[in-house]
Amino acid sequence: MLLTPGPTAVPEFIRKSMANETIHHRTKEFENLFKNTRELLKKLLNMQEVVVFATTGTGAMEAAVLNFCKKKAVVINSGKFGERFSKICQAHNKPFVELKQQWHTPVCLEDIKDSLNQHKDIDTIFLQICESSGGLRHPVESITKLVKSINKDIIIVADGITAVGVEHINTTNIDVLIAGSQKALMLPPGLSIVGLSSQAINSLQSFSAGYYLNLKVELDKQKQNTTAYTAPTTLIIGLQKVLQTMDDIGFDKIYKDTKKRAAATRKSLEALGMKIYPKAPSDAMTTIYHEQSTLIRDMLKNSFDINIAGGQDHLKGKIFRINHMGFVKNYEAFWVVNAIELCLDKLGLRQFDSTANQIMAKEML
Numbered sequence: 077m078l079l080t081p082g083p084t085a086v087p088e089f090i091r092k093s094m095a096n097e098t099i100h101h102r103t104k105e106f107e108n109l110f111k112n113t114r115e116l117l118k119k120l121l122n123m124q125e126v127v128v129f130a131t132t133g134t135g136a137m138e139a140a141v142l143n144f145c146k147k148k149a150v151v152i153n154s155g156k157f158g159e160r161f162s163k164i165c166q167a168h169n170k171p172f173v174e175l176k177q178q179w180h181t182p183v184c185l186e187d188i189k190d191s192l193n194q195h196k197d198i199d200t201i202f203l204q205i206c207e208s209s210g211g212l213r214h215p216v217e218s219i220t221k222l223v224k225s226i227n228k229d230i231i232i233v234a235d236g237i238t239a240v241g242v243e244h245i246n247t248t249n250i251d252v253l254i255a256g257s258q259k260a261l262m263l264p265p266g267l268s269i270v271g272l273s274s275q276a277i278n279s280l281q282s283f284s285a286g287y288y289l290n291l292k293v294e295l296d297k298q299k300q301n302t303t304a305y306t307a308p309t310t311l312i313i314g315l316q317k318v319l320q321t322m323d324d325i326g327f328d329k330i331y332k333d334t335k336k337r338a339a340a341t342r343k344s345l346e347a348l349g350m351k352i353y354p355k356a357p358s359d360a361m362t363t364i365y366h367e368q369s370t371l372i373r374d375m376l377k378n379s380f381d382i383n384i385a386g387g388q389d390h391l392k393g394k395i396f397r398i399n400h401m402g403f404v405k406n407y408e409a410f411w412v413v414n415a416i417e418l419c420l421d422k423l424g425l426r427q428f429d430s431t432a433n434q435i436m437a438k439e440m441l
């Protein structure tokens with residue numbers, strides 16, 4: 077049972093949709109497929125335009141830095157993915173101000189205000205909606221409102237790789253919204269998606285950069301339902317299938333189910349005496365702080381067939397993360413908390429009394 081917050085499990089109906097002979101990308105057949113996929117993507121992202129790249133999520137992050145930061149950026153860093161924006165800025169010699177916090181702590185609005193007032197040449201701000209390294213949800217709505225109230229010309233880039241498909245995102249003040257294939261979209265890794273606001277599209281008319289990652293070149297092509305270079309046809313066939321299925325179910329229904337599953341999981345593990353790591357948890361995953369995380373993960377894998385994620389860097393062995401993204405079945409959500417309760421019993425930390433599953437049942441059924 078794959079319950080890591082990315083890559084997530086790829087359901088059988090998606091795998092099957094990608095099992096057929098692929099198609100050539102310079103054909104009417106592909107254009108029709110891509111046209112439909114683009115329409116569904118715009119609906120999902122709630123953005124004016126969209127560009128798809130054959131890269132993992134980091135490719136879209138790099139494209140955003142390259143094409144939108146002209147003078148100086150603010151980078152919000154509450155974990156590995158925030159830090160990645162800083163590293164990309166460094167790689168391209170873009171000056172930036174980094175607002176760093178511990179991995180369980182959201183950015184402080186006052187710090188954003190101060191840096192924007194101090195550095196008048198800031199033209200871009202980069203942040204995660206959900207910072208996956210600690211499962212943290214930044215207060216994106218307040219942040220973006222604040223930034224636009226100080227300077228409406230600043231381009232706001234939101235990495236929504238573990239937020240798109242998880243929750244309804246208010247895109248009123250977001251200019252660039254990034255998504256990736258292997259999280260809530262339940263596809264194999266290999267696609268990144270960049271949603272663009274009309275302000276971002278305007279900005280690209282006067283400035284764009286990069287070769288493969290040039291957003292202006294790619295946008296002009298994709299508006300015609302084709303791609304500048306060879307399209308990742310098989311993944312796009314899968315993307316169309318998953319988006320169509322999600323749309324048929326209803327995006328709001330998926331968000332509601334994910335939220336319910338996340339809340340039930342948190343409640344159930346808290347009832348076992350476990351500690352939720354982030355101060356503001358995202359619904360994409362549940363992150364637990366536990367000194368015996370490595371042992372718990374090993375037991376889950378070896379005795380219960382469950383694969384969950386651990387922590388990185390200083391949180392290695394200190395946290396574990398359970399995925400809620402995608403079409404997680406009820407029995408899977410129940411199985412993981414029940415198995416954790418059994419692990420605690422095996423470790424002699426707490427006697428098993430089925431508390432975890434009872435709470436899941438109360439919250440979910």
Ligand SMILES: *Cc1c(COP(=O)(O)O)cnc(C)c1O
Pocket residue numbers: 082132133134135157204206207208235237238256259265
């Ligand atoms: C997974 C993820 C990424 C993308 O990483 P890749 O390995 O390049 O796909 C970026 N940001 C966040 C928040 C993520 O969770």
